[in-house]
Amino acid sequence: MTASESHAAVPVSRLDRGRILAWLQDYGVYAAIAALIIVNIAITPRFLSLENLRTQLVQVAPVVIVSLGMALVIGTEGVDLSVGSVMALTTAVIPLYLGYGVVPAIVAGLLGGVVVGLVNGSLVAFVGVQPIVATLALFVGGRGIALVVAGGRLKDIYDPDLLSLGSSSVLGVPLPVVIAAVLTVVVMAIVRRTTFGRRLVAIGGNRTASELSGLPVKRILLLVYVASGLLAAAAGILATARLQASDPSSLGLLMELSAITAVVVGGTPLTGGRVRVLGTVAGALLIQLVRATLIKHDLADSLAQMVQAVIILAAVYAARGRAGR
Amino acid sequence: MAEPLLQVSGIVKRFTGVLALDRVSVDLAPGEVHALVGENGAGKSTLIKVITGVYRPDEGQVSLAGRPVEFADPLDAQRAGIQAVHQEIGLVPSMSVARNLFLGREPRRRFGLIDFRAMHRDAEGTLASYGIGVDVRSPLRSVGLGAQQMIALARAVSVDARVVVMDEPTSSLEPREVDTLFGVIDRLRDQGISVIYVSHRLDELYRICDGVTVLRDGRVVHQGLLSELDRLGLVSLMLGRPVSDVRAEGVTKFSGGHDLARDTPIVEASGLTRRHVLDDVSIAIRPGEVVGLGGLLGAGRTETAKAIAGAFPLDAGRVTVAGRPLRRGSAAAAIRAGVALLPEDRKAEGIIATLSVRENIALAALPRLSRGGVVSEARIDRIVDTFIKRLRIKSAGPHQPVAELSGGNQQKVLLARWLATEPKILLLDEPTRGIDVGAKAEVQSLIDELAEDGLGVLLISADLEELVEGSDRVVVLKDGTVVGELSGGDLTEEGVMATIAANTVDGAADASHDQVEGGSG
Numbered sequence: 001m002t003a004s005e006s007h008a009a010v011p012v013s014r015l016d017r018g019r020i021l022a023w024l025q026d027y028g029v030y031a032a033i034a035a036l037i038i039v040n041i042a043i044t045p046r047f048l049s050l051e052n053l054r055t056q057l058v059q060v061a062p063v064v065i066v067s068l069g070m071a072l073v074i075g076t077e078g079v080d081l082s083v084g085s086v087m088a089l090t091t092a093v094i095p096l097y098l099g100y101g102v103v104p105a106i107v108a109g110l111l112g113g114v115v116v117g118l119v120n121g122s123l124v125a126f127v128g129v130q131p132i133v134a135t136l137a138l139f140v141g142g143r144g145i146a147l148v149v150a151g152g153r154l155k156d157i158y159d160p161d162l163l164s165l166g167s168s169s170v171l172g173v174p175l176p177v178v179i180a181a182v183l184t185v186v187v188m189a190i191v192r193r194t195t196f197g198r199r200l201v202a203i204g205g206n207r208t209a210s211e212l213s214g215l216p217v218k219r220i221l222l223l224v225y226v227a228s229g230l231l232a233a234a235a236g237i238l239a240t241a242r243l244q245a246s247d248p249s250s251l252g253l254l255m256e257l258s259a260i261t262a263v264v265v266g267g268t269p270l271t272g273g274r275v276r277v278l279g280t281v282a283g284a285l286l287i288q289l290v291r292a293t294l295i296k297h298d299l300a301d302s303l304a305q306m307v308q309a310v311i312i313l314a315a316v317y318a319a320r321g322r323a324g325r
Numbered sequence: 326m327a328e329p330l331l332q333v334s335g336i337v338k339r340f341t342g343v344l345a346l347d348r349v350s351v352d353l354a355p356g357e358v359h360a361l362v363g364e365n366g367a368g369k370s371t372l373i374k375v376i377t378g379v380y381r382p383d384e385g386q387v388s389l390a391g392r393p394v395e396f397a398d399p400l401d402a403q404r405a406g407i408q409a410v411h412q413e414i415g416l417v418p419s420m421s422v423a424r425n426l427f428l429g430r431e432p433r434r435r436f437g438l439i440d441f442r443a444m445h446r447d448a449e450g451t452l453a454s455y456g457i458g459v460d461v462r463s464p465l466r467s468v469g470l471g472a473q474q475m476i477a478l479a480r481a482v483s484v485d486a487r488v489v490v491m492d493e494p495t496s497s498l499e500p501r502e503v504d505t506l507f508g509v510i511d512r513l514r515d516q517g518i519s520v521i522y523v524s525h526r527l528d529e530l531y532r533i534c535d536g537v538t539v540l541r542d543g544r545v546v547h548q549g550l551l552s553e554l555d556r557l558g559l560v561s562l563m564l565g566r567p568v569s570d571v572r573a574e575g576v577t578k579f580s581g582g583h584d585l586a587r588d589t590p591i592v593e594a595s596g597l598t599r600r601h602v603l604d605d606v607s608i609a610i611r612p613g614e615v616v617g618l619g620g621l622l623g624a625g626r627t628e629t630a631k632a633i634a635g636a637f638p639l640d641a642g643r644v645t646v647a648g649r650p651l652r653r654g655s656a657a658a659a660i661r662a663g664v665a666l667l668p669e670d671r672k673a674e675g676i677i678a679t680l681s682v683r684e685n686i687a688l689a690a691l692p693r694l695s696r697g698g699v700v701s702e703a704r705i706d707r708i709v710d711t712f713i714k715r716l717r718i719k720s721a722g723p724h725q726p727v728a729e730l731s732g733g734n735q736q737k738v739l740l741a742r743w744l745a746t747e748p749k750i751l752l753l754d755e756p757t758r759g760i761d762v763g764a765k766a767e768v769q770s771l772i773d774e775l776a777e778d779g780l781g782v783l784l785i786s787a788d789l790e791e792l793v794e795g796s797d798r799v800v801v802l803k804d805g806t807v808v809g810e811l812s813g814g815d816l817t818e819e820g821v822m823a824t825i826a827a828n829t830v831d832g833a834a835d836a837s838h839d840q841v842e843g844g845s846g
Binding site: 202 | 634636656657659660661666668673674675676677678679680684687688689691692695698699700742
């Protein structure tokens with residue numbers, strides 16, 4: 001992948017640099033997390049307290065879930081900008097159906113994500129619109145629809161069953177964290193063990209070759225965007241339960257950027273052809289850890305954003321190690 | 326001849342160690358129409374790019390009217406009077422015909438406003454003189470491709486061109502439009518404007534061109550008057566095979582005839598037609614038979630193979646495999662029926678560079694290597710192992726990224742991908758191009774072996790020797806139609822070249838390309 005042994009003309013120093021960058025792309029995120037944890041243990045009081053770990057993980061759970069879907073989309077050389085708006089749509093829909101019970105409300109919320117995914121996927125797969133443009137439409141429009149559906153107001157939610165989604169625990173582990181972990185395992189299994197997973201990666205790697213190899217390219221692209229919509233909707237439900245309110249004007253704001261960052265920092269190239277599920281989860285954790293560290297030490301949120309920017313640049317730079325063939 | 330208008334001398338151009346042009350020199354007299362010919366990789370496009378200022382030569386000199394010139398960029402070359410009319414027309418489709426014609430030099434009124442009335446009047450006059458009757462106010466994209474090409478040409482010529490480079494100008498033209506184009510070229514000739522004419526259509530070259538330069542592997546292999554070179558000579562120069570070639574036996578790894586060719590055809594393609602590309606091409610392949618597809622670049626060989634594999638859109642025609650018709654335009658349906666296509670461009674259409682050897686091999690056969698959508702790693706391991714051994718794929722292991730393999734081993738990986746689908750018919754488009762000698766011999770003997778196992782094989786190769794020795798019979802294509810078929814004793818390199826060179830139209834101005842040539846060699 002990098003400057004390989006077969007190219008004798010490549011100077012040794014560049015070859016080494018390519019290797020280092022490739023290693024950074026694959027494992028840099030884990031190294032960064034490890035380093036940050038060590039730093040925090042040293043300088044942050046009560047960092048290892050159970051309470052703190054729980055808070056951090058619960059906060060990051062929706063980001064992880066959205067990022068899983070984003071990783072699949074980016075694996076096909078696409079991008080899904082509409083995930084934040086899907087969360088808004090979900091949170092707007094839930095109060096409308098809570099009267100029928102918590103299950104109908106959740107189903108309705110998930111269906112919203114599926115519909116958005118179908119629209120995105122159809123535009124990309126069948127109409128041939130570029131992913132960034134296709135999903136931009138619902139990135140802008142989705143939140144608008146959500147505000148219309150919700151009547152433009154924040155609604156408090158009192159349904160105890162729904163709220164328990166955000167507050168209960170399984171064997172001491174908060175439910176949102178359990179759900180994020182289960183979904184991670186499911187997505188990992190899909191990528192590694194199913195024909196669908198193999199094919200989506202192949203399509204991202206070389207769409208023409210995939211078509212000539214008889215892969216159902218359009219169907220797979222459609223399904224990938226549906227999966228992303230569905231996962232974003234799931235994240236929206238959990239976030240709503242956590243918030244104990246339906247707030248379509250702010251829920252999921254900038255979520256698409258966090259998710260793309262997590263995916264890229266986790267070692268999945270924006271050019272597609274690879275999906276790193278665990279790396280994506282680690283990417284989300286790293287960003288959370290950076291923000292938490294800075295906030296704990298009373299440094300401004302704006303500084304956290306700048307650090308995030310540096311991490312993204314580092315990840316993109318590391319990705320060059322592979323691209324520069 | 327008069328003093329040359331354009332003088333290209335001793336051009337050398339290297340790309341990362343590869344010599345693309347090796348001391349190439351061409352002289353163009355004023356008013357000369359000069360044919361530039363050569364097969365894939367001969368260096369034609371590199372030379373054109375040097376002349377039009379896209380590339381700078383590493384060595385050598387370009388002179389215009391006796392003065393040395395050095396172009397910083399294409400615009401610079403245009404200002405000096407060298408205009409290029411490319412296949413992809415560099416105009417603005419949404420603007421009107423007249424705007425396109427005058428882009429950047431519109432007639433102005435006071436305050437710098439465009440004088441539309443004058444512009445439309447002039448545009449109509451200019452186009453009428455070229456025999457184009459279109460509404461100059463309508464957007465460019467609403468007029469036909471042929472007319473667009475003529476407008477591009479008119480634009481190029483009207484900005485004080487001294488040399489016009491035409492790269493495959495007739496590829497999307499109707500016969501009537503070709504006649505108009507040639508009328509324009511004749512006028513350029515009268516005005517003393519020189520033309521570099523790139524085309525693979527021999528009939529056109531002999532109709533319009535004066536001089537000819539034949540390039541092969543970056544070198545000039547022939548230069549002179551076209552009228553002094555017969556068609557067979559031209560074809561043999563392009564393909565690099567001497568006319569009176571005594572065939573060196575045993576140079577390729579083919580064993581010779583497979584007289585196993587038997588039974589009814591396993592695949593029958595009939596009447597494959599696509600405007601400007603394929604015209605009523607029919608081919609049948611029997612099990613155990615290797616059918617070669619001969620012809621020059623642009624004759625429609627790749628398109629024919631792709632059409633059979635359901636990967637090329639057709640206007641008409643049908644393909645049946647084992648008697649059952651295939652759904653048109655579906656690669657997946659063709660693969661299910663047992664058709665496998667090894668594409669010409671290994672990198673762009675074949676390998677998936679981000680994946681391992683193993684994943685690349687398993688890709689097309691995934692449906693049969695999985696159950697209920699879940700892949701069976703054990704079955705993939707088995708099949709990958711089998712083919713790595715059988716095709717002797719040299720890699721550090723099945724998990725090595727395919728991009729790290731040599732060209733020959735990548736090609737074997739692709740062959741393995743297709744053989745894993747247990748195909749009935751293999752379409753091989755340039756299976757040995759760009760791979761080293763050893764791998765080439767292995768691939769050649771593998772093709773033999775597969776045919777003996779009863780596969781039907783379609784072989785496309787620009788290497789005439791490979792084509793003739795590897796095939797049981799060769800179907801020759803020219804300008805998208807079948808012009809002949811050679812088999813048995815007639816199947817020689819000379820025979821193939823003669824069939825390609827045969828004067829299919831008699832050079833008359835009203836000759837059309839869409840007449841169907843019957844074919845038996």
